[in-house]
Amino acid sequence: MNQNILNMKPSGIRRFTALAKATPGCKMLTIGEPDFDTPAPIREAAARAMESGLTHYAPNRGTDSLRKAIADYETKRGMECTAENILVTVGATGALNTALTGILNPGDEVIIPIPAFPLYESITVAAGAKPVFLDLTKTGFQITKEALEAVITPKTRAIILNSPNNPTGCVLSESSLDLVAESAQKHDFYIICDNVYAALSAEKVPDLTLRPALRSRCILCQSFSKPWAMTGWRLGWLAAPAALIDKFTLLQAAQIASVPTFLQKAAETALQVDVAGMAAVYRKRREYVCARLDRMGLAYPKPEGAFYVFPDISRFGLRSEEFCIRLIEEGGLAAVPGSCFGVEGHIRLSYCYSDEELRESLDRLERFIRSL
């Protein structure tokens, strides 16, 4: 076996979901995927595309028409680009894989602000590089100059930003981003922006991909999964300088050849579908979950996007994993321990569930913490 692969860890999120499923009657707030079905116009476009014979290989970098549609979408959003800047990928997972594998050499370092989606660590380790964690739990889930400078070394090749964040729902402020921009320019490293939750936010999220001065070092990883409820379609994209996209295309050709052709056609339709309705539902659920946590006296960093809340459980004196195991066994509810995202003292609750499921689950959480 490749030693790097032996160093990879299994997903704790899936482990806790499996534990909940194996426990009769257990509710869960573990899953980070929309409970909506993919909107009908997108499903119909895929069926039509398949029937019309779009069943042959697509170009390695994606079809011309989808890359152009994505470039127009990004340009409209404020990141001016053309189809030359776009690679169609297998979800944001594919985009992150291609971007990180494409830029990293063994021994390079990648700064990962934590709490973080565990995939960043996995890919970095698989690439033979070293994850360097920047703990944001002591700095209000924002980046400070001292903390950032303390983790930069001559081997730093990239930082990965995820805003709105999984697992906290927090958004990085302009001043956090200013610090990253300044350091990246000074020490010459890439900024990988995992913006998979940005399209679901009502307000404009501060975003380094919108700054022209950073264009040469920003790599945007984006997904159809979350905004358009298309997790199972495995579609995303990567936006970066054209010279990088040319090289990443060689890598993608070796990894997956290309993304299914008829799905790319349907993705063009997705880009036309307004997601404001779904975003409004998530916002309402977020307000409900936060109000319930307030009533329970559980503190949490203020979520402004994604579909997660990250309550502080440190006062119970239990490690997050122990808290979550007891919550399943004694409280009949599954949540994901903060340790799965690299930090202690918190649990992640997802609100990708119906109002009824949320109400019952939060009743159970309330009863459980009263019992502690």
Ligand SMILES: Cc1ncc(COP(=O)(O)O)c(C=O)c1O
């Ligand atoms: C922060 C973050 N990035 C990337 C992904 C991967 O998304 P995709 O389905 O596009 O591969 C997820 C999925 O949960 C995520 O939460």
